[in-house]
Amino acid sequence: MKPYPPTLKEKKRYVLFEVVSGRKFGKEQVKRAVTIAVSESIGTIGMADAEFAFIDFDEKAQKGILRCTNTKLEQVRAALALLSEIDLYKAFVYIRTVTGSLKKATLRVI
Amino acid sequence: MREFYDCLVFDGKCVDFGKRLGYHRVLFDEVSYCEPKSAKDIKITRGKLNFVRGGSLELNQAIVRKKGVHVLLDPVGQKKEFDTAVGQIARDYGVFIGISLRNIIDTKRPYRPRLLANLSSLAEICKKMKNDLLIVSGAREVYEMRAPMDLASIGALVGLTHAQSLWSISENPRALLEALK
Numbered sequence: 588m589k590p591y592p593p594t595l596k597e598k599k600r601y602v603l604f605e606v607v608s609g610r611k612f613g614k615e616q617v618k619r620a621v622t623i624a625v626s627e628s629i630g631t632i633g634m635a636d637a638e639f640a641f642i643d644f645d646e647k648a649q650k651g652i653l654r655c656t657n658t659k660l661e662q663v664r665a666a667l668a669l670l671s672e673i674d675l676y677k678a679f680v681y682i683r684t685v686t687g688s689l690k691k692a693t694l695r696v697i
Numbered sequence: 698m699r700e701f702y703d704c705l706v707f708d709g710k711c712v713d714f715g716k717r718l719g720y721h722r723v724l725f726d727e728v729s730y731c732e733p734k735s736a737k738d739i740k741i742t743r744g745k746l747n748f749v750r751g752g753s754l755e756l757n758q759a760i761v762r763k764k765g766v767h768v769l770l771d772p773v774g775q776k777k778e779f780d781t782a783v784g785q786i787a788r789d790y791g792v793f794i795g796i797s798l799r800n801i802i803d804t805k806r807p808y809r810p811r812l813l814a815n816l817s818s819l820a821e822i823c824k825k826m827k828n829d830l831l832i833v834s835g836a837r838e839v840y841e842m843r844a845p846m847d848l849a850s851i852g853a854l855v856g857l858t859h860a861q862s863l864w865s866i867s868e869n870p871r872a873l874l875e876a877l878k
Contacts, residue, residue: 608840627806628854661859664850668843671802677840681718682847 597638600660600685601692602653604667608678614644617651620673621680628666629659637663642689645696650683652692660685699863701845702870705730705748705770705797705833714839727877730770733760741765746877748795754778761787767873768831770795773815775808784826793873794819794828797835798843798851816855829872830857830865 606617618641626634637659644651655663667680686692700721705728706712715723729742732750736759741747747765751757751772760769761783769792772779779794787794796816804812823830832851836842845866852862 627809661850661853664847665854668798668847668850669802671841677838679840679843681844 598657599654600657601689602685603683603692603695604651605681605683606649606678607681608676610676612673613646616674617644624670625666628669629662650696699867701866703834704831704870705835707837710839711836711842714842718844739763757783761790761792766792768793768795771797771800773819775811777815777818779819781822781826784822784828788826788828793831794823795831795833797833799835799841820855820857829869831869832865
């Protein structure tokens with residue numbers, strides 16, 4: 588089978604975010620909270636359209652990386668803005684930057 | 698470079714924190730806020746930006762007609778309490794229409810879709826009637842604040858274009874502050 592040419596592939600965006608709160612959270616807690624927040628806002632089908640994925644979270648720096656398509660970036664951003672608590676503790680997600688490659692996003696987490 | 702403003706916060710700590718998030722200015726002391734139950738309860742403070750929270754259709758009409766009101770905040774809730782007539786009066790009297798992020802966050806799961814639908818309808822009317830829109834955080838504490846681009850993304854959620862959303866957190870607040878001088 589002939590592979591898709593790059594022009595037909597969805598362009599991905601990697602969202603580097605930071606969790607701001609009075610306490611530190613684990614990877615699973617943040618993953619659950621972020622996924623539920625995005626799912627509540629754009630729905631399961633929207634998440635599939637956005638090719639949403641939780642890539643990684645650094646518990647020490649409280650920074651993580653998400654992936655979505657460039658067309659759904661604004662919706663994912665809005666969904667993250669509506670997140671107001673993680674495991675009943677007040678917190679918010681601050682989007683530090685958006686990159687086009689995972690390598691650049693990973694470098695900025697470190 | 699574009700300068701971003703958050704026009705309504707309820708905690709002094711938010712002013713410094715807002716600057717760390719990238720705002721040019723966060724308004725706390727310069728703002729007066731009231732939540733009237735009826736037209737008689739509308740309070741106006743001289744020398745400050747008067748934000749008045751909306752309610753029923755009649756109350757919204759009374760608010761935009763009241764002299765000294767600068768912003769009609771959250772005119773819609775679970776019902777569509779904003780129509781083209783109110784929009785036209787607001788434009789004629791130079792009253793801005795405000796959307797607060799706090800209102801969306803405080804409205805939980807079963808009621809949020811209805812609120813967002815009503816906000817979309819509000820944004821559509823504001824576009825049609827050429828009303829000036831503001832997006833504010835309305836934060837009561839620092840954890841309720843959001844970065845400027847995140848606040849602008851709320852505009853995308855209610856059907857504004859990216860440029861209109863950015864305009865409502867940068868140029869419109871600036872125009873509002875100039876009106877105060």
